[in-house]
Amino acid sequence: MILSKVIAESLRQAWQQLLGNKLRTFLSLLGISIGIFCIIGVLSAVQSLQDNVSGSLAKLGDDVVYIDKWPWKDNSDSWWEYFQRPYPDHDDYEALKENMATASIVSYWTVPGNRTLKYRSQSVEGGYLFVTTYELDRLFNIEVNRGRYWSTSEYRNGTDKILLGNTLAEELFGPINPINKTVKMQGRKYQVIGTLAPAGDDLINPLDFDDAILVTYNNASRFINLKNRNQYGGTVAVKAKPGVEMERLQDDIRGIVRSERQLRPREEDNFALNQLSMTADALGKFFGVLNIIGFLIGGFSIVVGAISVANIMFVSVKERTSLIGVKKALGARQYVILLEFLTESIILCIIGGLIGLAMVVGITSIINQFLPGFQISLSIVYAIIGVVLSAVVGILAGLIPALLAARMDPVEAMRS
Structure with missing residues (x-):
């Protein structure tokens, strides 16, 4: 019951952040979106390329x-x-x-x-x-x-x-x-x-x-x-x-x-x-390098995005300091405040991740129109990885601001 209320409150606060500070939120989530786009886009492209090449070479017989x-x-x-x-x-x-x-x-x-x-x-x-x-x-x-x-x-x-x-x-x-x-x-x-x-x-x-x-x-x-x-x-x-x-x-x-x-x-x-296995080993190393490159490029973008989301959460904690004090004075425990801000951070990052996945779908659709012999597809597994990765970034980005909010003294918070 408490968890559902926390999630509902976090959704409301996240929506307010999106509506009330559109530009700031958009720029902050852009890093998450680009990061997820780079990682999942490269993973999807490399996997599609590997399937295409492996399927072609399989005709030679293992x-x-x-x-x-x-x-x-x-x-x-x-x-x-x-x-x-x-x-x-x-x-x-x-x-x-x-x-x-x-x-x-x-x-x-x-x-x-x-x-x-x-x-x-x-x-x-x-x-x-x-x-x-x-x-x-x-x-x-x-x-x-x-x-x-x-x-x-x-x-x-x-x-x-x-x-x-x-x-x-x-x-x-x-x-x-x-x-x-x-x-x-x-x-x-x-x-x-x-x-x-x-x-x-x-x-x-x-x-x-x-x-x-x-x-x-x-x-x-x-x-x-x-x-x-x-x-x-x-x-x-x-x-x-x-x-x-x-x-x-x-x-x-x-x-x-x-x-x-x-x-x-x-x-x-x-x-x-x-034998076919010789080319498979060489291709495996090549595709592995491409995946690492995708993770590195996407990783830098995600780090920048995570710092931006953390900044949003610090601002959100500061703006709602007196409200936090009132809630704690009325009996709200630390974990409730912690979950509220942490969930808000996760929701913001997941929204950024979904935007990144939408970008992957859009770009791959355009590429597939021009390259009929090489079709890139976004698998459900990679989509889930993108959402989970966004949630993990949300946890890391919102953890410190959420801890600060949860540990506030109610009296000092209401005075500020």
Whole structure:
């Protein structure tokens, strides 16, 4: 009962502060609002960015090991050593496919460069040639939008049939259905048997085939010297069988590739084994730094806001000194006076925090209009954190003024 009266009185006093001293209260709460905006805004943006990037990178598979020339972990001191390494090639792929008992899928691809496609009088430049083995669709769950994927016989025989990325197909054919149409690439005729689904609007898209010209390895090897590691080297990907630990998979890969490349026992690996977890660790550190920056910027603003709110509370205590004396003379205990001023401070800070959250919602809505591929959202958890943080600031800002009010001598207070 007493608590409800205290809260009601505090609400009334806080409302009077807002109405009676609009400018002073607004400027005081501005620090709280900006602080909450910086902290919650940065947390929301970083979390949305992390979800976007992590979701995009997850397409690479957390149970896949990528054999490459370069490690995904940055190590500039060893750049020259990595530069001298040979690229993985089709021989590495064949060795792994024949000997990997712990792998469910082994795939290889290389990107020899850009090519020009022609269909009748139309031509499109800038499409990149993506030479791949047959397993690519199962490795990355590639979705064929129209048409179909290669058959095993088409891959084995290296027939002149290709798949096109969605953007490339639209630019070349427009409203015409590209399936079974004949196109020319470097003077060779190819039949289009399928187009891939759009890659989407993710901020980072590691599997963006929108501008790709997909050709089988057996076909491309007829007109490109793919045995040249340094010029046409690519990447080998190995997907683990269900239940196989990644460490065991890496050990098996390392042993087979070293044997294929005839490395001596004391020689170091001339290849890198990369996993999605490597990028996840690096990104985790990066996002952690962004969160710290947000807390630092917001923290300074909140400190300034807390000092301003404390100033409001000191002024409020001074203006109501005689009233405090009357209340204590009539029997009001110290904790009642303490709760009254403390609750008023908390309410003021929560109002500032809510303004900050409203600013987050408004700014993110504007950003989302201009960045459709990167949507920032304010989660309920962060909204609750903002309100709780505002309340904590209110407690800290109002504690000393509330203690001064609670400890006043009733006689001295009524005289002033």
